[in-house]
Amino acid sequence: GAGVSQSPSNKVTEKGKDVELRCDPISGHTALYWYRQSLGQGLEFLIYFQGNSAPDKSGLPSDRFSAERTGGSVSTLTIQRTQQEDSAVYLCASSPSPNSNQPQHFGDGTRLSIL
């Protein structure tokens, strides 16, 4: 597809379960970002990947959160032992490069609900 693709679009799970969220960036984009958007709030940075460099994990809220990016393309965000406060929309974005004048292109997000 032409844009950033995220799956699933919605995920409902029980507290304590693990979840995996997937992001397929625009082909050729080297930079990939994960954000979290809680109800009525702005975007909270989680993690950033650039090419084969070590990711910037400084935004991950706890060690229950992890992410990987295989082959410089698809990325998976994993949340272990989910808690109710993890309920949010998780957005993925990619850009052609990390240069400051390159905008980020966003997917439609995964709406995660923890029961």
Add this chain to the structure above:
Amino acid sequence: AQSVTQLDSHVSVSEGTPVLLRCNYSSSYSPSLFWYVQHPNKGLQLLLKYTSAATLVKGINGFEAEFKKSETSFHLTKPSAHMSDAAEYFCVVRLSGDTGRRALTFGSGTRLQVQP
């Protein structure tokens, strides 16, 4: 340090009247500035960007924004609101040459409501 302040959390206008969404930024270096729009249950869509070229930037759907360095502002405007403009709008600042978390700062958002 950089920051972005969207001065109004909520703006309501009538269809056909002008739209003004205000954004002020704080940055020690030459920033890149962006406006994004988010419709319900959708991701963020880029409206326009400023990257030190023309100070008046035209975007999609009739929106434009003017970069005013002296006022550290980057307000978003549209001459005539349409019902389809109802959405959440985010002002974003990014430092030149920086990457990662420190590079992108989002405002808290302005919800635009358009009355018929």
